Amino acid sequence: MKIAVLPGDGIGPEIVAEAVKVLKALDLRFEMESAPVGGAAYDVAGHPLPESTLKLALGADAVLFGAVGDWKYDTLDRPLRPEQAILGLRKHLGLFANFRPAICYPQLTHASSLKPELVAGLDILIVRELTGDIYFGQPRGRRTAVDGHFPGAEEAFDTMRYSKPEIERIAHVAFQAARQRAGGRGGKLTSVDKANVLETFQFWKDIVTEVHAQYPDVKLDHLYVDNAAMQLVKAPKAFDVIVTGNMFGDILSDEAAMLTGSIGMLPSASLNAKNQGLYEPSHGSAPDIAGKGVANPLATILSAAMMLRYSLNQAEAAARIERAVDTVLSQGLRTGDIWREGDTRVGTVAMGDAVLAAL
Amino acid sequence: MKIAVLPGDGIGPEIVAEAVKVLKALDLRFEMESAPVGGAAYDVAGHPLPESTLKLALGADAVLFGAVGDWKYDTLDRPLRPEQAILGLRKHLGLFANFRPAICYPQLTHASSLKPELVAGLDILIVRELTGDIYFGQPRGRRTAVDGHFPGAEEAFDTMRYSKPEIERIAHVAFQAARQRAGGRGGKLTSVDKANVLETFQFWKDIVTEVHAQYPDVKLDHLYVDNAAMQLVKAPKAFDVIVTGNMFGDILSDEAAMLTGSIGMLPSASLNAKNQGLYEPSHGSAPDIAGKGVANPLATILSAAMMLRYSLNQAEAAARIERAVDTVLSQGLRTGDIWREGDTRVGTVAMGDAVLAAL
Ligand SMILES: CC(C)[C@H](C(=O)O)[C@@H](O)C(=O)O
Ligand SMILES: CC(C)[C@H](C(=O)O)[C@@H](O)C(=O)O
Numbered sequence: 001m002k003i004a005v006l007p008g009d010g011i012g013p014e015i016v017a018e019a020v021k022v023l024k025a026l027d028l029r030f031e032m033e034s035a036p037v038g039g040a041a042y043d044v045a046g047h048p049l050p051e052s053t054l055k056l057a058l059g060a061d062a063v064l065f066g067a068v069g070d071w072k073y074d075t076l077d078r079p080l081r082p083e084q085a086i087l088g089l090r091k092h093l094g095l096f097a098n099f100r101p102a103i104c105y106p107q108l109t110h111a112s113s114l115k116p117e118l119v120a121g122l123d124i125l126i127v128r129e130l131t132g133d134i135y136f137g138q139p140r141g142r143r144t145a146v147d148g149h150f151p152g153a154e155e156a157f158d159t160m161r162y163s164k165p166e167i168e169r170i171a172h173v174a175f176q177a178a179r180q181r182a183g184g185r186g187g188k189l190t191s192v193d194k195a196n197v198l199e200t201f202q203f204w205k206d207i208v209t210e211v212h213a214q215y216p217d218v219k220l221d222h223l224y225v226d227n228a229a230m231q232l233v234k235a236p237k238a239f240d241v242i243v244t245g246n247m248f249g250d251i252l253s254d255e256a257a258m259l260t261g262s263i264g265m266l267p268s269a270s271l272n273a274k275n276q277g278l279y280e281p282s283h284g285s286a287p288d289i290a291g292k293g294v295a296n297p298l299a300t301i302l303s304a305a306m307m308l309r310y311s312l313n314q315a316e317a318a319a320r321i322e323r324a325v326d327t328v329l330s331q332g333l334r335t336g337d338i339w340r341e342g343d344t345r346v347g348t349v350a351m352g353d354a355v356l357a358a359l
Numbered sequence: 360m361k362i363a364v365l366p367g368d369g370i371g372p373e374i375v376a377e378a379v380k381v382l383k384a385l386d387l388r389f390e391m392e393s394a395p396v397g398g399a400a401y402d403v404a405g406h407p408l409p410e411s412t413l414k415l416a417l418g419a420d421a422v423l424f425g426a427v428g429d430w431k432y433d434t435l436d437r438p439l440r441p442e443q444a445i446l447g448l449r450k451h452l453g454l455f456a457n458f459r460p461a462i463c464y465p466q467l468t469h470a471s472s473l474k475p476e477l478v479a480g481l482d483i484l485i486v487r488e489l490t491g492d493i494y495f496g497q498p499r500g501r502r503t504a505v506d507g508h509f510p511g512a513e514e515a516f517d518t519m520r521y522s523k524p525e526i527e528r529i530a531h532v533a534f535q536a537a538r539q540r541a542g543g544r545g546g547k548l549t550s551v552d553k554a555n556v557l558e559t560f561q562f563w564k565d566i567v568t569e570v571h572a573q574y575p576d577v578k579l580d581h582l583y584v585d586n587a588a589m590q591l592v593k594a595p596k597a598f599d600v601i602v603t604g605n606m607f608g609d610i611l612s613d614e615a616a617m618l619t620g621s622i623g624m625l626p627s628a629s630l631n632a633k634n635q636g637l638y639e640p641s642h643g644s645a646p647d648i649a650g651k652g653v654a655n656p657l658a659t660i661l662s663a664a665m666m667l668r669y670s671l672n673q674a675e676a677a678a679r680i681e682r683a684v685d686t687v688l689s690q691g692l693r694t695g696d697i698w699r700e701g702d703t704r705v706g707t708v709a710m711g712d713a714v715l716a717a718l
Binding site for chain 1: 563592
């Protein structure tokens with residue numbers, strides 16, 4: 001088994017180092033190899049996703065990814081910007097299924113913007129389609145408008161699209177996730193669309209409804225994306241699993257993550273049909289605190305746990321990591337992002353060490 | 360001056376009746392004429408936006424709109440569904456500028472899902488472009504995919520697009536709103552895009568930045584839509600005016616409205632270049648409570664106030680209504696949606712009467 005380790009930019013290297021430390025301590029048989037990605041790769045190789053990095057990722061069973069991006073790359077042409085690396089990896093690895101849990105840890109309920117009773121025990125899963133939709137649809141670009149409100153004016157455009165098999169496969173993944181979370185039968189899936197306006201999402205709704213026939217034990221409902229954005233604020237615990245497209249999933253998964261108040265705790269997984277996966281924290285590269293040793297490594301450590309479970313078939317080791325994280329939280333250890341009066345404030349390395357000790 | 364009154368479906372007729380009652384009591388010179396819209400229009404005329412209703416709206420200075428939609432129309436073909444009326448009115452009247460305030464009334468801070476300190480005094484304005492983007496872009500439909508992940512498969516697609524003059528005019532509206540809220544100079548505008556992925560929104564960001572040169576006193580910043588969805592939850596009071604496209608605005612304005620916890624209080628205005636406008640509550644038709652006399656008419660009454668201010672040039676009358684609403688809240692009168700122990704619970708008509716009395 002081989003893991004490609006791509007630390008990236010900002011706090012990426014620091015938090016990935018802690019996850020690697022934890023993985024090594026497990027004494028499992030796998031090989032790890034690192035490569036630059038994002039701005040760090042642009043600096044050394046002139047491209048955010050160099051050929052050699054992509055090759056390493058394609059040949060690995062899993063990718064452990066830190067984060068990419070820094071203000072200093074903002075003026076580069078779009079194809080050279082750090083985030084293109086992540087879009088390229090998703091595309092070339094065919095990582096169509098993105099899992100973004102939004103969990104409120106009992107020890108951190110107070111960190112949420114929401115009243116504690118609305119988030120205590122929150123545990124929802126957003127399944128976001130990750131290789132289709134308006135992210136990759138062609139044609140796109142700039143041109144002279146031939147119709148619309150201002151014919152003759154310069155305009156920019158993009159294409160939203162979903163094919164039937166693309167919707168079917170993500171729907172299967174989501175129904176199975178709902179069923180599995182319910183212990184093998186049952187569960188609830190909310191499909192989020194904008195069928196009242198978009199052809200693409202009327203089609204989405206139709207296909208998800210069709211696939212539902214194969215999962216009669218799972219309760220399915222449909223919400224418009226604007227309503228979903230509201231219900232997440234109003235009563236997040238009313239959700240179980242949410243499935244949606246790439247664009248809506250981008251927005252709702254971040255909204256849901258922030259509801260917990262502790263985005264520094266939230267891992268994510270992006271899988272392809274062969275269970276190869278890319279694992280990364282839900283938060284970004286936080287260039288403002290990079291190199292200061294204060295970043296929270298727990299989302300990355302928990303991403304490594306997801307990696308063990310989904311791509312490396314090591315569910316027991318994954319559970320060990322998760323229990324260790326729970327233990328350090330219960331010990332009152334906190335990095336700055338989740339610290340409050342009375343807690344023990346620790347830095348990135350000390351937090352990694354604490355997880356190691358708790359293993 | 361002429362007002363077209365379109366009550367619509369669900370609670371629409373009840374709440375609009377209260378707003379009309381308040382308008383009549385002001386003793387201003389205008390004519391009001393009603394027409395069916397949405398499902399109610401489909402029932403009597405076979406179309407959600409009959410020719411006669413559209414004609415009335417086109418000939419009026421302002422449209423006072425209730426709400427449309429009911430489960431019973433869900434099985435109709437899309438062009439006949441109630442919400443097509445609202446899309447049709449926006450398009451035919453050219454209502455490109457949508458104003459959606461998200462205000463937390465001091466008397467109702469507790470109604471929010473968020474901790475009171477995060478929303479107390481919240482007063483932000485979302486300016487949503489309303490006649491462009493993927494809502495109206497052509498081509499759209501279904502076809503056989505010729506490329507992508509599954510060539511040969513059935514797919515559905517839509518076109519996102521914005522032309523330069525479309526972005527310019529909404530940017531001007533937003534900069535002016537920011538300036539005006541700051542008392543004629545200054546203010547802050549946040550432009551929300553997804554320039555890291557979409558051609559349309561890189562263009563959006565470029566043009567908004569260009570227009571900014573004409574408003575040097577207004578502070579401009581840019582946020583990606585996923586980040587905006589997070590920051591709204593984390594620190595909503597950090598925003599002042601937000602400007603964004605039709606699709607992102609749909610999602611973010613509903614999220615922001617729900618942050619206040621009292622969406623039954625929030626009005627909206629949709630204006631064209633001639634200051635003709637459509638005024639409606641931010642909430643929907645709530646078919647589950649229709650006809651029970653319990654709906655909150657205040658968002659509609661406040662929409663009527665916005666109408667007086669923006670389309671009918673009656674700022675003083677608008678302010679009178681707003682003060683009256685404030686008075687009834689301070690008297691402790693509440694409809695069910697905002698009621699809690701200790702308040703005086705009133706129905707739709709009694710709430711309208713109380714506003715009348717307070718005028
Ligand atoms: C960096 C960006 C392209 C990316 C996305 O929009 O998918 C990010 O927001 C995410 O959610 O992983
Ligand atoms: C009913 C629907 C078409 C509409 C929209 O998406 O614009 C609604 O959600 C709104 O925000 O007014």
